Amino acid sequence: MRRSSHHRGRHMEALAARWLTERGLVQVASNVTFKGGELDLIMRDGETLVFVEVRHRASNQHGSALESITHAKQRRLIRAASLYLQSHPAARCRFDVVAIDGADAEHIHWIKNAFDAV
Template sequence: MNGPRDARARGEAVERLAAAWLAERGLVPVAANQHAKGGEIDLVMRDGETLVFVEVRHRADVRHGHPLETITPTKQRRLIRAARFYLQRNRLSCPCRFDVLAVTGLPPELEFEWVVNAFDAY
C-alpha cells in the first residue's frame, strides 16, 4: 500500500536518518517537525552558537528532478516565516542559518547532499 500514511511514515523515517547524519557531522539536535504559521520546520539544530533550520527534501530517485530543485522562492519564504515564528515563540535571539539536506534513495541506501546556508532570510 502506498497511501498518505505510508508516505508520512517514510518521510518521518528519512528525517530521523537525516538528523542522525547531521549529528554525526557535528550538529546538535534541538527540535523536529516544528509547526509554525504557514509552514513547518523539519529540523532545528545547533552548530556552535548558530541555530540551524534544516529543510529535508527526499526523493526516491531523481527521474522527476533533484530534491534541491523543490526549494522554490515561495518555499523559502514559508521557511523564513516559520523560523521567525519559532524564534519569537521561544524568545530566542541568536545567529541563524537555513540549510537544506537533499536525500535520494530508499533506506538503507540513502545519499545525502548538504547545502549549508542554502539561502538568506531577507
C-alpha cells in the first residue's frame, strides 16, 4: 500500500508540474527533502520563487485535497523552504497549493499565495 500511494503521489506531482508549466511557471526542482519536511515542487513565476504543495484526494470522504493542508503541514513547509532559501536565496517567494480532487484528477485547483510564512 505504501508503494502504491508513493507512486500515486509522484504521479500527481508530475501532473501538477506539467499543468503549472502550461500556465507559464518554470520548474526548478521537485521532491526536495530536508529533515522534517519535503518540498513537492519548486517553480519560478517570473522573478518569484514558488514553493508548491501538491495534494490529492481520490474521494472527499475525509475532506478535500485543500482541506488536508493543516497548520502543522504549513509549518513544515515553511521550515523546509527556509532551509532551501539558505543555499538558494530569492528576493521574492510564495507558497502555492495545487489541490487535485477525484480518482482521475478531474478537478485541479491552483491556489496562489495559499498561506504566508508568518
